[in-house]
Amino acid sequence: MRDDDMSGGLRARLAVAAALALALTMASGAAAAWELTKMGTAVTYDRRSLMIDGRREIFFSGAIHYPRSPPDMWPDLIAKAKEGGLNVIESYVFWNIHEPERGVLNFEGRYDMVKFFKLIQEHDMYAIVRIGPFVQAEWNHGGLPYWLREVPDIVFRTNNKPFKALMEKFVNLIVTKLKEANLFASQGGPIILAQIENEYQHLEAAFKEDGTKYINWAAKMAQATNTGVPWFMCKQTKAPGDVIPTCNGRNCGDTWPGPMNKSLPLLWTENWTAQYRVFGDPPSQRSAEDIAFAVARFFSVGGTMTNYYMYHGGTNFGRTSAAFVMPKYYDEAPLDEFGLYKEPKWGHLKDLHHALKLCKKALLWGTPSVEKLGKQFEARVFEIKDQNVCVAFLSNHNTKDDVTLTFRGQPYFVPRHSISILADCKTVVFSTQHVNAQHNQRTFHFTDQTTQNNVWQMFDEEKVPKFKQAKIRTRKAQELYNLTKDKTDYVWYTTSFKLEADDMPFRRDIRPVLEVNSHGHASVAFVNNVFVGCGHGTKMNKAFLLQKPMDLKKGTNHIAVLSSTLGMMDSGAYLEQREAGIDRVQILGLNAGTLDLTNNGWGHIVGLVGEQKEIYTEKGMGSVTWKPAVKDKPLTWYKRNFDMPSGEDPIVLDLSPMGKGMMFVNGEGIGRYWISYKHALGRPSQQLYHVPRSFLREKNNVLVIFEEEGGRPEEIMILTVKRDNICTFISEKNPAHIRSWQRQDSQITAKGGGDLKPQATLSCPLKKVIQQVVFASFGDPQGICGNYTIGNCHTPRAKEVAEKACLGQRTCTLPVSADAYGGDPNCPGTTATLAVQAKCSKRSPGAPGAAAQ
Secondary structure (H helix, E strand, O other): OOOOOOOOOOOOOOHHHHHHHHHHHHHOOOOOOOOOOOOOOOEEEOOOOEEEOOEEOOEEEEEEOHHHOOHHHHHHHHHHHHHOOOOEEEEEOOHHHHOOEOOEOOOOHHHOHHHHHHHHHHOOOEEEEEEEOOOOOOEHHHHOOHHHHHOOOOOOOOOOHHHHHHHHHHHHHHHHHHHHOOOEHHHOOOEEEEEEOOOOHHHHHHHOHHHHHHHHHHHHHHHOOOOOOOEEEEOOOOOOOOOEEEEEEOOHHHHOOOOOOOOOOOEEEEEEOOOOOEOOOOOOOOOHHHHHHHHHHHHHOOOOEEEEEEEEOOEOOOOOEOOOEOOEOOOOOOEOOOOOEOOOHHHHHHHHHHHHHHOHHHHHHOEEEEEEEEOOEEEEEEEEHHHOEEEEEEEEOOOOOOEEEEEOOEEEEEOOOEEEEEOOOOOEEEEOOOOOOOEEEEEEEEOHHHOOOOOOEEEEOOOOOOHHHOOEEEOOOOOHHHHHOOOOOEEEEEEEEEEOHHHOOOOOOOOOEEEEEEOOOEEEEEEOOEEEEEEEOOOOOOOEEEEEEOOOOOEEEEEEEEEEOOOOOOOOOOHHHOOOOEEEEEEEEEOOEEEEOOOOOEEEEEOOHHHHOOOOOOOOHHHOOOEEOOOOOOOEEEEEEEOOOOOOOOEEEEOOOOOEEEEEEOOEEEEEEEOOOEOOOOOEOOOEEEEOHHHOOOOOEEEEEEEOOOOOHHHOEEEEEEEEEEEEEEEOOOOOOHHHEEEEOOEEEEHHHOOOOOEEEEEOOOOOEEEEEEEEEEEOOEEEOOEEEOOOOOOOHHHHHHHHHHOOOOEEEEEOOHHHHOOOOOOOOOOOEEEEEEEEEOOOOOOOOOOOO
């Protein structure tokens, strides 16, 4: 069998190749053989891996969701994923964007699923489609359209006839569209795997026997679509029939024993590259080293596919995010929200992929074994002895101590919480803890467009409504979702009540208190047209109690509460029964005691005047009268015009002077913002919001903001974002870069007879060169990219050496040794580490230096 890297893997095979693959599969006892078309690719499997035309492969996949980035970004994202060593792109399919109303379909623009998968094929990559159709994904309602809730007698995701009928219809619709575009591998397309349902195991327990009946039905229904590729279910230990169960999590190499059916491969469908964040969350990270450790561990126990969730998260535009989820999604992924390389995460994983591909023959066909080297240390080996092919994974599971392990008579330094990959069971070609990839720092830059034409106008959301103005009147306040039908976040709840003089507090220092119990998620309260305050729940506890002092008067008093949601729930049993909006309302502190207004009679007004008139669009904004803006006004629409910033760098809005609301650019919903909700460190969870350049025109763009609480729109900044600060942080203990090695005649050899010492490489983005070395030190430097400090063993020559090698170059390589910088190897505390920070920028005309590489 061949052991070279795959090439042209997506090109249609002739019928004879498919027939040969099927014969090989049957001969080797593979778990399933799928019906093939005459010009298709056979996707089969055994315990070791998925197989392409009968040949085992290893797969590195990345999740990129097509609705979370504009189509003009898709080619660049896919190309960068391939450059990062991926050979597969994965995406969910989102029912509620494709069928927002029953029978009304939308596959245009960001929702052009077929175009997205065709682009993957054009980049000669494979694809995984996760149809669900429940997807969770921190997406509104878990991807289920709202109109499902109004189907009589429906219960989601269980043995319920109405739900199953509609789910089957949608699955068949998607499969048919993909088939019509010849996108399944069996047709010569890129899709090699398809998913039905999503993380169902805990719901199966909730629904008991009906849950088991449902999941068995879902498997049979999916397989009956005859896609010609295997189906899988993630987080489903007992996946029915030939459906492959897969793992989701951070450490599937340690937490998941694999399918109970030993003829099925070990596939990791969600390797979480960070933690998705909600409003109220502080910053979070998952290091490149930890992800690399988890992937190496998974491959060392027999896994042959990992899918990074997310590889690029993108943006939850408009109202697409689930409850409390912020617009920026998995910004800490290898490609950040703007599609820029997040280093060293992107580069370190690229190096890991290269290392594992060097070991592919041993991984896929070698005999596995395990050698314990201590309580938290082991060697996992795959070996073909008669061909002298071998790979070893030396694992140190101790999170505090570095160790030196002896393996086959040789000592190997293995840092804490790391795995060293010995590509020939002798030579370390990669260490998960030693990062050779460069680092970078993201910076945001002021643009002239912030101050140019910074003239704001406003439209008051008319007067605060009263009970008699509402067309929907009931004794008790109604549930919010049933009112909005998920067409808006907002519902006004209004009521009126009379007070006599004797009802008022006798003491002047006592003010009555408005108390509003709410199912969630947030609310703004007015009494007698006066703003009295706002309140909100949290992701973990969406219900909340708003208590605000207020002034009342003798006679009729009016209460109006604007209740809002931040998306619908995206997980759990009985999703169709979740509620929002206000519940119990009381007035505290009256002389007569507590006044309960819960059953006082309530009026409801759905949505905002500005929404109904679509004043965020150029057509709709002429339907109202705008006036010069005044700051700090609640329930106010603001707008201004601006030109597109020059250049190609991504554009962001800094909304730190605002409170809470929604934003639009040229009619496109950018997302919800919530600056006033501070996390535990005293800052908003998100204050910078992505505005894709494809949403803009060169001149006269219109920014519209609806502010609920009050803000200062004139202080909003228009910025651009770069990753032009690049860094390296490498020790003499690092192994040589993975690019130093090659596989030749099944053996690992050094390229060009190099000395195989670690080297530091700095590389600027295309069209840019290194214009400045900001920091350089060899010895014991500390800190992170953008904030390095020298240690006690600093070598002053480091900056001189770095400048000589790097200035004017797009890419430069630096030695990592004390000799090169005049360092003292005996300096107490030295880590023999090189740290350099450089600044990239476009070359000025006539600037000196070598041509950009």
